[in-house]
Amino acid sequence: MKKIGFSGTLDPITNGHMWVIGEARSIADEVVVFLSENSSKKPKFSAEERKSIIDLSCAEEGWDNVQVVIVKGDYTARAAKKHGADCLIRGIRTTADFDYENLIQQTNVDVLQGAKTIFVMPPRDLGSVSSSFVKALEGPIGWNWIMKKFVPGPAYHAWVMSWLRAEWESLWDYAHADVPATAHADEWFARLTGATAYGGATRHYHNLDHLVHGLCEIRAWAANTAPEPRDVDIVKQAFWFHDAIYEHGADGLSNEEGSAQLWLGSSLSHDMADAVELIRATDHFQEQSIAHRLKHIMLSVDLAILAQDDEVYQNYARGIRQEFGHVDDVEYVQRRCGVLRHLCRKAEAGLLFGDAYFSEHYNERAIDNMQREMARLAG
Known part of the structure; x- marks a missing residue:
């Protein structure tokens, strides 16, 4: 034919x-x-x-x-x-x-x-x-990881970008913003989702998937705990920027501080102080010195990936290994197991998720996942 x-x-x-x-x-x-x-x-x-x-x-x-x-x-x-x-x-x-x-x-x-x-x-x-089946997946925590299995890569990327775009426009209230404000926000959306940030080709975990997952976690936390709307926006602002810079072996500033400075330089909000403190809280060197009321929410959202189902967790673990592809296997196992042991001890002490909502739903699963990963690495 x-x-x-x-x-x-x-x-x-x-x-x-x-x-x-x-x-x-x-x-x-x-x-x-x-x-x-x-x-x-x-x-x-x-x-x-x-x-x-x-x-x-x-x-x-x-x-x-x-x-x-x-x-x-x-x-x-x-x-x-x-x-x-x-x-x-x-x-x-x-x-x-x-x-x-x-x-x-x-x-x-x-x-x-x-x-x-x-x-x-x-x-x-x-x-x-079917298309209707795929559309019905959107929304709950993990929807992006599930959708990825059912559509080709370009369709998945387009869908995720559309979803992120709607989240971004809602955060900056495009419906009521003037043209210069939306144009400025557009530039930052393109920058954050582009090749120099979450859309980068070498971003195997700290990428668009990570961004979607975290924003969904924030949605679920807000729906279940009813915080002040302004607090939800602050956590979202911080999450959009917290891993915007992710460079191995970067000189000078840490990635977290570099991301904090990027946020301050964006001038997207009239009040930049709250979100910048939350971005800095994701840096373990600065975390202890920060006492922001939303710090534990931000850190819990960032660590929530540790408590996902096995398939998602294994994708996460593979992504982390790929991002550290410059490290040989022996060194990687040593360093990764060191991190996991530290996080497991915190979880076993009830300190991994400082927020009660996340601790109640995620703590035990996170321990199980991390112990299994350590066993796989040791084997």
Whole structure:
């Protein structure tokens, strides 16, 4: 077969969609993805953004025979025929899918004189993966770690950036800010999420995932303890900046103090003092000298990764090892186990999470995770 089409809204494209495209490539010389604008739906990403995500996802796989066409004001089956594709390919996951797709197939051919449909069945591990399924994951603690398993890298990055963007705009009240203020905030958002900060290629743990996770932890803490809204904003401000600078072997200032100075230089707030103290509290050399009322919240949020489920914790541990890739295995095991033993002792004494909310929910799990990591490193 020379050309085959695959159609959908693809908001976002998932690993299930990618599997279908892969199947299409196995039976045709060329695959055309017909991306429906569909004005009746309210997609998260514009058609152009979705096209870019699909192009990047296919390029990441090395697929150079996949073309993406945005369909505006036409049926995708009819658009497929116009582009020389006599067949569309669709994935069938359930009997309900078959009943629905069979009806669409009949309409496409008998009513629209459009392309016929070939049906393929995805493997079991992709049987429940759909755009709506992925969208439903967003929100609770750990949602980003879960979503990452179900979408290609470019789709995941776009989704995380969209989520972070909404968090950032809410923090700085874009709805009521003037144009110069939002432009200034835009510059700092781009800087913090870009290659010189959390979006850096060498950031294997202190990266965008870490940023999302921490902000979700702050959300959960606020929802369960009802602090003053201003206090929530202060912790968020500090968390956005606390690992903005992360350089091994940097001369002069510590990473934490460098991040604190970056915050002060941003001039994003009328009152910079509270957040800068919380950023400095994440530096163990400065922590003891800081008595800020929110210090234990900030430190608990930063350490909450230690108490996640095993899969997330192992991803975290691998990320830390990659960030210290310049350290040989023997030295790394010695240094890492030293850190973990110190943190375990604090947890066993009930001092790891200085805030009661985090201590109640996370302390025991953190001890278990760290002990297992030490055992793996020693083995």
